[in-house]
Amino acid sequence: MSERRMPLLPRQRQRRKLTEWEKLGINMLKTLIAIPIVMLIAALVLIACEISDGGKHWNPKPKNPPNATVTGMRKVSRIAGRGKLGDIPAGRPFYDTPRPHHGIVPYGGHGVIRTCLYPGQVALTFDDGPWYWTDRILDELAKHDAKATFFVTGYNKMLGRRIDEEGGSMYAEMLRRMVFEGHQVGSHTWTHQHLANLSSEERFNEVLYNEVALNGIINMFPTYMRPPFAEWRDPGLQRDLGALGYHVVLYNVDTKDYSHNSEAEIEAAARTFDDAVDGRGNGSYVVLCHDIREWTAKVLVPHMLWTLEDRGYRAVTLGECLGDPPENWYRDPSRTWTEAEGEMEMEG
Template sequence: MHPVIILLAAIAVAALSRNVDHIESNETIDSNSGTGYNNTWEASNKSTVSNGTYTSQRNRVSVNMHMATVGFDYGRCGSGFGSCETGSCCSNYGYCGIQEPYCGDRNSTKFQNSGALYPPHTNANIYKRSTGPTTSIIPRRKVGSVPYAGDGEIRHCTEMGTVALTFDDGPSAYTDDLLDLLDEYSAKATFFITGNNNGVHEIDDCSTGYPAIIKRMYDSGHQIASHTWGHPDLSGVDEEEFDRQMYRNEMAIRNILGIIPTYMRPPYISCDYNCAEKLDDMGYHSIYFDVDTVDYWNNDAELIHNSMNNVDAAIAARGEDPSQGSFLILQHDIHYHSVYSLTEYILMAMAKAGYGTSVTVGTCLGDPRRNWYRDAQPATVEC
């Protein structure tokens, strides 16, 4: 047989095998069993230990994407990890995949259409201003029944029948309008805030208008959570930078609200064992998701329908009884069409399917509001 034919046949078999693996992992890990907690840590670049079972690290990270995306890989690559499989590209952030965010230009308009592209910030030049006393001395007592980061990331709501909209990377110029929309539907959301968007805007700088937006979120009953200061991969920074990323974001939130959050989401959904242990020591719950709208690939008037289809598929997969399902949904309020088209579509679709309006992550986990924050007075920003 011709060598080229043999090679093509081998590639086809490997691709089929990988697709089967993805489906099996999706059934095993991403089923909403009601526990909501996945006690999983990265043991190496290709394996995890999860409640006594062994699964592919690449499949573990991609299972939440399986229903929503085509061609996603999310295996690690680059220094310390090696090369991607044939046909995949290694992105600037050290992940394998295909299409523009991985193989295209660094400033891909499909990936971060708002202009807020987040390369891993490890340079002190993103820390422009003094933001007051450190929050590192605040006591980190662990309260409530929701597991902290050392016990695994949280991928599902535990309160059945709930829908939790979450928005990463903001605030942005669109966030005020998003808050108006949420008010119209009596909906609550969780905002995973990045303190210094691409090293340009600092959330506690009055000239940005962000302090007023964040105060409005908080006063309206939405949940404020951390997404780090500069959006690095927390699995790839040293201990000093890790502390700066977390504490500096806390300090900025403290300056605005007089509190610091106990909930966070790791950028790029990347948090290895050491990262999880550090977050646990800081008293954080690590929040992932079980529905990714993939709004960052679909920020276009036509493409946003792909994200809507993802939501429809997630609803169908849960079955017809809302009391047996829940949704922890990932969006980004830096993307125009996610804010102005997708959010209302989700709220309407969930209502039609018999679910209530959106609640915060804390609420969907049965965690009272008093546990979402630690007191860190005084707030010092008056705009």
């Protein structure tokens, strides 16, 4: 048999060497193709982080939670302003305002404030106002050279009044008077709701809207707040108020003036105050009253002020009775992160 021969393969063509310019062009093409792929992967990673931790990585501000913008605030900003027309104050909430924790007074999530730090001092506090009777209370305080703290509800629906009424209002003038005469202004939220029953977004709005309204009047907003109905135990609520940079204030003397709003009944509130305050002038108290009550203004406030003088007490602001300097009582929304970080470095 004759030997079978394999067919000859066609002669292979030799590859031409690429020039330097051709190599450069190919590398540039590979780079252009790779860039969008890398960007897509990075975007997917960021989205995954956002979903997994509730939005904690969205803000490239300092990592220390007390010094960072409110966790999840971007989520809040997406729903802010969705209330009924006229229900919210004009202006953008202060999402990006630095909210560092200054001083020795604990912030939300680290305890609540019930009493003064120093014996012989009493912080008279008033909730729900301002209202018609607030000016009378301010007059009485001035007579005794006494100071007080007012926890303001921006939109008190029960009274049908707002502090930010167009063209200015008597309530705005009362707030300016408080600050001018050395009293302290705190927050009692925008519409006085049960905060524990709200979502975080709704709680943020209750606090942020009040900030906008107050800032429009006194050019700053407070760091002290009293939750409506004294509801503070919910862990989520504590966390949110701490993230917003607020001291949470309760009281250790409740006059119950809201239950005794008549000339005959207000004496019961006066007796409650007398029984609670040590007669030797050695106690320290945060007293709960309401400046929207007629007989609180006409009878209870004068009675408390005379009693404090007779027993050797001083009526001071909440901040003073806690040893907190006035510069810590409010925040200026025009401040920047750079300024806030510089202050924290100096404190450190």
